[in-house]
Amino acid sequence: MQIYDDKHIKNVVFVGAHDSGKTTLSETMLYEAGLINRRGTVESKNTVSDFHEVEQERGDTVFATPLHTEWRNYKINIIDTPGLDDFIGEIISSIKVADTIVTVLNAQYGVEIGTELIWNYVDKFSKPTLFVINQIDHLNAHFEESFKSISSLVGKNAVKIQYPITIDGEQCIVDVLKMKVYKFKPTGGKPEKLAIPEDQKELATKLHNELVEKAAENDDELLELFFEKGTLNEDEMRKGIKAGMLNQELFPVFCVSALNDMGTGRLMGFIDNVAPSATDLKSESTVSGKELTLKKDAPTSLFVFKTLNEPNLGQITYFKVKSGEIKINDKLINATNGASETINQLFIMDGKKRAAVSKLTVGDIGATLKLKYTKTNDTLHEEGKPISINPIKYPEPRLRKSIVAENKKDDEKLSEALKKIHNQDPTVTINYAKESKQLILGCQGELHLAIVNWLLENEYGIKAKYGKPKISYRETIQRSSTANYKHKKQSGGAGQFAQVHLKIEPWEEGMPEPEGFNIRGKEEVELPWGGKLLFYNCIVGGVIDSRYLPAIMKGILEVMESGPLTNSYIRDVRVMVYDGKMHSVDSNDISFKIAAAHAFKEAFLNANPKLLEPTQELTVKVPEEMIGSVMTDLQSRRSIILGIESKGNYQVLKCITPAAELFGYSTSLRSLTQGRATFNSKFSAYQPVPSNVQQQLVKQ
Structure with missing residues (x-):
């Protein structure tokens, strides 16, 4: 396999709501590049990305899956992520190592609830982002409405690179960067390139000029050229678009039909030529506050963004080379625990397929097998040259339940299995409550819990029972x-x-x-x-x-x-x-x-003894029109409202709520808001219990 240098490696992560078509888009990109000779489908359960048994059973992406494609002398590493925020750990760990975020929308619905929830996390990373409106050939597709919803999400910085039209009943895409029309056969594939029709020239020229102005705004030299010439050529526009993406001042919008292979080649070409690479991004600070040197000849460091336990293989460790190069038989030190690890094998992963390589350079994404002391969020560095990458801060659990093995003989086995699941997914938390003598499992929601249960039953052979955690009073x-x-x-x-x-x-x-x-x-x-x-x-x-x-x-x-x-x-x-x-x-x-x-x-x-109860600082992000019912519910849970502030079309409500009242809140909030609200919580303090509640608890 060809080894690419840092300038020719692009790392993108596909994010978006459930059923927006991320898995189908990644499959089509692999097919278009000739890396697979037959496209699988989610329905047929044979895509490269959704290879895990639980994903095929559910018909949903559950785990983030690294893939790669090669397009016109560039290597594009793609990470296909779940579309549900129950699996937010998989999403944010993938965003951490991506250089460009590709947000995929379904043209029937535009920005959906799932898009909004995931965008809350995307926005925090401040990384270059482009939007892809998928399924443009669907009978119920609404491109303009979808674009308006993007503008509502990111403001006036959303800019059309493309828009769809039909010519003689066939699907076409107008590209206002190249000022060409791509006309597709019903089966998709390589398009016919046409001049822009007369009835589209005025609109295409208007959008082209808007794109030129946006590109010029992000680079002083280009701005001077623009004032001098009144326009920019294609190469100059590319430079300005990249600068705008790096500044989060420009969000390019593309359109495709991933299912019917329309527009994916052009999207890959844009990723190659315009989307930033790792070395284009701002230098990253390490834990010690030093600047990380993103160069091939710098000391080697790897950031582990994902681990996966495969029954027949053991642990697969996925990493990004943050600096230097990694070669087979290199010895590295784990910055978290000081343990030494030897890289005996190196792979490029495409789902469950592994392609062996001899080395990987800065900016690339790869995998290795059977590391003994390394888990998700760890940094591995060259011996004697310590580097520790800032770890991912995962959200606190939104759902907690006590867990025990149905068969007491499996208690120890259960603890070991949960530890492995946590190492694979840090948003799954395990704590032993000494006071209540309960093992407490923390997850992001009911779907997340269902996957943990599936793993316990199917991969570890353990049946578990779940219950309400006892509250640790003082x-x-x-x-x-x-x-x-x-x-x-x-x-x-x-x-x-x-x-x-x-x-x-x-x-x-x-x-x-x-x-x-x-x-x-x-x-x-x-x-x-x-x-x-x-x-x-x-x-x-x-x-x-x-x-x-x-x-x-x-x-x-x-x-x-x-x-x-x-x-x-x-x-x-x-x-x-x-x-x-x-x-x-x-x-x-x-x-x-x-x-x-x-x-x-x-x-x-x-x-005069007093009982104290643990309280949580709760932050709820809810659509404006639903704030009343959410507040009423919180007040019924003995919450103290600290304040409300507006953020776009949302209200962000902060309150202090007793932990005893939060059992089942994740499900309740989802029901109250049709899944449109999200929340996070963290421990606040121990506060006095009301007298009537104390009497009940003492009596119990």
Whole structure:
């Protein structure tokens, strides 16, 4: 296989709503370039891209699939992504390594709900983007409406490169960059090139002039040429269009029929000649803040954007060469864990097909097999020349459920399988809740959960049960309280004796030291579950020997691990041990630990104990006309609305919501808004539970 240099490698990612035709477009591009001799279809379950069994069962793209095509001395790496934001991890990891984003629309619908949801993430990456309006030959195609919807999404910077017409009943595409018409046979393929018809000349010239002006605006030299000549030639326009794409000031719009192979060759030609390559993009900063050198002779670094576990192969690791070159048998260091990995094999991947290569250069995308210590989001670098690429920040789960194996014998097997799934897809999260003794699975939605379940059953042979996660509450106090406890036990021989007097108070950051005590020592304990314990030694006159103080604190901490209200962790308390008694023979550590535990528990129950619940900071992006019903639903979930701001045709609502009220919210929001709203959440703080809710929880 030919090895291409960085100037002749283009990396594009296909994004767009479900059924926009991304998989069909990628299949047609491979066919048009002669890399496959027969086009598969999604319906026939034989496309290069959707090769996984679960994708063929569902008829949907679930995993991002790297492919490649070669067109006129350029290599185009294509990543075909899912069209549902439940699989957003696959989409954003692909965008991370792409140089140009190709947003595919169905000409029947234009910008759909799915397009809008995915665009929320596309917009954050600020990468060159072009739009492809697909299915232009469909009876219900609406090109102009589709273009207007693009303009609503990106503003006046959307510019037509092409628009469709029919001549003598045959599908044609007017190209206003080349000022030609491409006329296609019903079977598609190579078009006939024609002059622009008289009835289209005025419109085509108007659009051409708009494109010239847009191209000139993005380069000072071109702007001068434009003022001087009044126009630009095709090469000058290409230069200006590329500059506009790099600045996100110009979004070219193309039209194709991927199913009938119309316009795909021209699209590939534009990607070759105009779309930016990796070395055209702004230099990327590493974790250390240094600028990454995108050159062939720079130290080697690879960014792992995807891993896939194949039953017969093991782990396939997909990467982009971010700098330098990679060759077979090269040894690299994992920047995350310091482990050494040897690249024994190098491949160009087209779905499940692998083509071996001897090396890959900066900007290229490839794969290797059976790395031991590397997972998605890791950087591999040359030994002695550390480089760590900024990792992808994946969204927090929107759906959480407890998970257990149906057969208890599979518990360990389940944990191992979930770990592998997480390494493959970091948007699947696994946490063991120590308090509730539950394994908590986090996903992006019900469809995402269904795929995880499919993988568990079909690839790992595990049947699982799912449930509602128990909420991890915290307990604290609202006022001060004192207590004392005498522990005395005689059992023949040495007995047990200890008496402890203590005072407890609520603690908060910045409060003054306790008054009325002779403080001889202070220990500040950062609790593993959050919050603090402040432990004061206020003993005077040696009534308790200092050697027993660690045992007293241990007794207090043991109670704090299982609070008296709901067996939840206790936090944010300060304890002053100020008096007590000991016995020269019968006192020991265990005695003082028991006495301290009883005294602390009694004081806690008399200090107006309060239950705290975890709350989430929720951000909901919802169409303007649906904001009322969404707010009503959130208020019914005990949410505190922090504010609302407008963003285009959407309202962005921020609120604080108890975690206990968010179970099922993903499904509820989708139902309320017909799937048009999206949300994300992150932990906010522990807040007091309302009295009526606390009574119910304590009773339970």
